[in-house]
Amino acid sequence: MKRLLSFFLCFGILLIWSSCRNDFEFTPSKGNLGFAKDTIYLDTVFTNVGSSTYNLKVYNRSDDDIVIPTIQLEKGVNSRYRMNIDGTTGLEGAQEGKFFEDVELLAKDSLFIFIETTIDISTLGGLENQFLYTDKILFDSGNDQQDVDVVTLVKDAVFIYPNKDEDTGIIETLSFDVDGDGTPDETTLQGRFLEDDELTFTNEKPYVIYGYAGVGAGKTLTIEAGARVHFHAESGLMVTNNASLTINGQLSTDQEALENEVILEGDRLEPLYEDIPGQWGTIWLFNGSENNTINYATIKNATIGVLSEGDQDAPNDKLTIRNSQIYNVSSFGILGRATSIKAENVVINNAGQSSFAGTFGGKYNFTHCTIANYWNNSFRQFPALLLNDFIVDENNAVFTNSLTEANFNNCIIYGNDNPEFLLENEGEVFNYKFTNCLLRFDNNNLQGNGNYVFDDDTFYVDNEFNQSPDFENPFENMMRIGENSDANGIGNSSFASQVPNDILGESRTALPDAGAYQSIVFEED
Structure with a gap:
C-alpha cells in the first residue's frame, strides 16, 4: 500500500512539473544570432570538381528558444552552393539545399550549417582561367536579416581521364608490353x-x-x-x-x-x-x-x-x-x-x-x-x-x-x-x-x-x-x-x-658546402 501511494505521489508531481514546462514554445529570432565566422572560404576548387565540406556554427546566446523563419542562399535555386543544416536538406525539389524554413534553435544552443559546391566555370561568364564565385547565407528577412558571405575561387583546368563504358561502367585500363616480349599486356591500372x-x-x-x-x-x-x-x-x-x-x-x-x-x-x-x-x-x-x-x-x-x-x-x-x-x-x-x-x-x-x-x-x-x-x-x-x-x-x-x-x-x-x-x-x-x-x-x-x-x-x-x-x-x-x-x-x-650553382642559383665554387644549398644566415623571427 505504501509503495502504491508513493507511485501516485511521484506521478502527480511529474504531471504538475511537466504542465509548467514551456520547452516547445519557440519565439521568432530577432536578428541576434551569433556566428563562428563572418565569411566561409571554400578555398580553391577545380571546375566541375566537388569541394570539401565546410561548416558554419550558428549560436543562440539568448535565454529563449527561438525559431529562425528562413535560412537561404541569396542566389536561390541558381546558387552553386548547397547546404545541410543539422542533417536536413531543407525544402524538396529545386530548393533542396538552398532554402530552409522554421529552423528551431534552443536557448544557449547552437547548430551546424554544412556547405559545399561544384561549379562549372564555363557557366560563370568569365574569360579568365579562374573566377571568384560568391554568395551569401541569409538568416530571416527584413530588419531582422543577418548574413554570412561564402567565397570560392574556381580554376579552369585541362582534365585527362580514362574512358568509361556507359553500359557496363567499366573504366579503361592501360595495355602495353610489360614483360618486354613484344606483345601488349593487360594491366589493372x-x-x-x-x-x-x-x-x-x-x-x-x-x-x-x-x-x-x-x-x-x-x-x-x-x-x-x-x-x-x-x-x-x-x-x-x-x-x-x-x-x-x-x-x-x-x-x-x-x-x-x-x-x-x-x-x-x-x-x-x-x-x-x-x-x-x-x-x-x-x-x-x-x-x-x-x-x-x-x-x-x-x-x-x-x-x-x-x-x-x-x-x-x-x-x-x-x-x-x-x-x-x-x-x-x-x-x-x-x-x-x-x-x-x-x-x-x-x-x-x-x-x-x-x-x-x-x-x-x-x-x-x-x-x-x-x-x-x-x-x-x-x-x-x-x-x-x-x-x-x-x-x-x-x-x-x-x-x-x-x-x-x-x-x-x-x-x-x-x-x-x-x-x-x-x-x-x-x-x-x-x-x-x-x-x-x-x-x-x-x-x-x-x-x-x-x-x-x-x-x-x-x-x-x-x-x-x-x-x-x-x-x-x-x-x-x-x-x-x-x-x-x-x-x-x-x-x-x-x-x-x-655543379657550380646551388639549387637557388647561388655560386658554390669558392667554398662549397655539402648538400643542395649553400649556407645562409637565417633571419630571426
Missing part, C-alpha cells in the same frame, strides 16, 4: 595513353589527371616551365618502353610562388591537404623508357615520388634529375630498381620509408644532394638512404643484381633517426662510395661491419659524421642550412665545379 596533341603540358592552365596518363612507345611528354600538374587519388604518370619524360622547369625568382618550377601534387587544393602524403601514385619510369630528365620540379604528397625501373646498363642514364625537391611521400621519395640515376642539387625529405632507395643493384650518382628524412607521421622501417642488390620473391627465393656504382659526392644524408643509411648486399658486385659528405651513422651494432669501415678510403673519403646540418626547419621541408652547419665548407671543389 586505370588510365589511358596521351594523344599526340596532349604531349606538351603548358603553364596556361593546370592539368588534372585521373588514373595513369601513359606516354606511349616513341613518344615524349614535355612539361614546360611553370606548369602545374595535379593527380587524383591512385593516379600518376607512366612512361613506357621507348618513351621519355622531359620536365623543363626553370629557376624561380620567388621561392614562395615557385612561378617557374613545375609542381606535381594532388588535386585537393584546400590548405588541409597541403602537406598530406600519399594523395596520388607516382611518376613511373617503366622498364625500357629512356632519356628521362627532370629539372626544377617540386614533387610532393605522392606515394612514391619517382619510381625508376631497369636499364642500368643503358648508354645514357635512365633518369637525370636536377634542381628538384621531393617532399611528403608516404613510401619512397625516389625508388630505383636495377636502374641508372644521375642526381644533382636534389632535395628529398619526409618519406614514410626511405627518401632514396636504390634497390636490386643499379647505377647511381648523386652530387650536391640533400637526402634527409624527418618523417614523424608514423614509425618508418628504413633510413633516409637504402642501398641493396637483391630482391626476395613470394617463395623467399633471393635474386641478386650488381650494384655497379653508387657514388654520393658533397651530399648531406641525415634525419631524425639513426643510422640514416643502410647498405645490404647478397651478391659479389656492390660498389659504393661516399666522398665529402655529412652523414648520420652512430650505431655500434653495425659499425665495423664490412660495409661500414669508415677509415677505408675505397668507400669513404673526407666525410663528417653525426654533426649538425643546421637545417632551417626540416619538419616543414625548409632544408636550407645555416651559418653554423657542419656541412659548411666540407665539399670537394672538383665536384662543385661540376
Whole structure:
C-alpha cells in the first residue's frame, strides 16, 4: 500500500512539473544570432570538381528558444552552393539545399550549417582561367536579416581521364608490353595513353589527371616551365618502353610562388591537404623508357615520388634529375630498381620509408644532394638512404643484381633517426662510395661491419659524421642550412665545379658546402 501511494505521489508531481514546462514554445529570432565566422572560404576548387565540406556554427546566446523563419542562399535555386543544416536538406525539389524554413534553435544552443559546391566555370561568364564565385547565407528577412558571405575561387583546368563504358561502367585500363616480349599486356591500372596533341603540358592552365596518363612507345611528354600538374587519388604518370619524360622547369625568382618550377601534387587544393602524403601514385619510369630528365620540379604528397625501373646498363642514364625537391611521400621519395640515376642539387625529405632507395643493384650518382628524412607521421622501417642488390620473391627465393656504382659526392644524408643509411648486399658486385659528405651513422651494432669501415678510403673519403646540418626547419621541408652547419665548407671543389650553382642559383665554387644549398644566415623571427 505504501509503495502504491508513493507511485501516485511521484506521478502527480511529474504531471504538475511537466504542465509548467514551456520547452516547445519557440519565439521568432530577432536578428541576434551569433556566428563562428563572418565569411566561409571554400578555398580553391577545380571546375566541375566537388569541394570539401565546410561548416558554419550558428549560436543562440539568448535565454529563449527561438525559431529562425528562413535560412537561404541569396542566389536561390541558381546558387552553386548547397547546404545541410543539422542533417536536413531543407525544402524538396529545386530548393533542396538552398532554402530552409522554421529552423528551431534552443536557448544557449547552437547548430551546424554544412556547405559545399561544384561549379562549372564555363557557366560563370568569365574569360579568365579562374573566377571568384560568391554568395551569401541569409538568416530571416527584413530588419531582422543577418548574413554570412561564402567565397570560392574556381580554376579552369585541362582534365585527362580514362574512358568509361556507359553500359557496363567499366573504366579503361592501360595495355602495353610489360614483360618486354613484344606483345601488349593487360594491366589493372586505370588510365589511358596521351594523344599526340596532349604531349606538351603548358603553364596556361593546370592539368588534372585521373588514373595513369601513359606516354606511349616513341613518344615524349614535355612539361614546360611553370606548369602545374595535379593527380587524383591512385593516379600518376607512366612512361613506357621507348618513351621519355622531359620536365623543363626553370629557376624561380620567388621561392614562395615557385612561378617557374613545375609542381606535381594532388588535386585537393584546400590548405588541409597541403602537406598530406600519399594523395596520388607516382611518376613511373617503366622498364625500357629512356632519356628521362627532370629539372626544377617540386614533387610532393605522392606515394612514391619517382619510381625508376631497369636499364642500368643503358648508354645514357635512365633518369637525370636536377634542381628538384621531393617532399611528403608516404613510401619512397625516389625508388630505383636495377636502374641508372644521375642526381644533382636534389632535395628529398619526409618519406614514410626511405627518401632514396636504390634497390636490386643499379647505377647511381648523386652530387650536391640533400637526402634527409624527418618523417614523424608514423614509425618508418628504413633510413633516409637504402642501398641493396637483391630482391626476395613470394617463395623467399633471393635474386641478386650488381650494384655497379653508387657514388654520393658533397651530399648531406641525415634525419631524425639513426643510422640514416643502410647498405645490404647478397651478391659479389656492390660498389659504393661516399666522398665529402655529412652523414648520420652512430650505431655500434653495425659499425665495423664490412660495409661500414669508415677509415677505408675505397668507400669513404673526407666525410663528417653525426654533426649538425643546421637545417632551417626540416619538419616543414625548409632544408636550407645555416651559418653554423657542419656541412659548411666540407665539399670537394672538383665536384662543385661540376655543379657550380646551388639549387637557388647561388655560386658554390669558392667554398662549397655539402648538400643542395649553400649556407645562409637565417633571419630571426
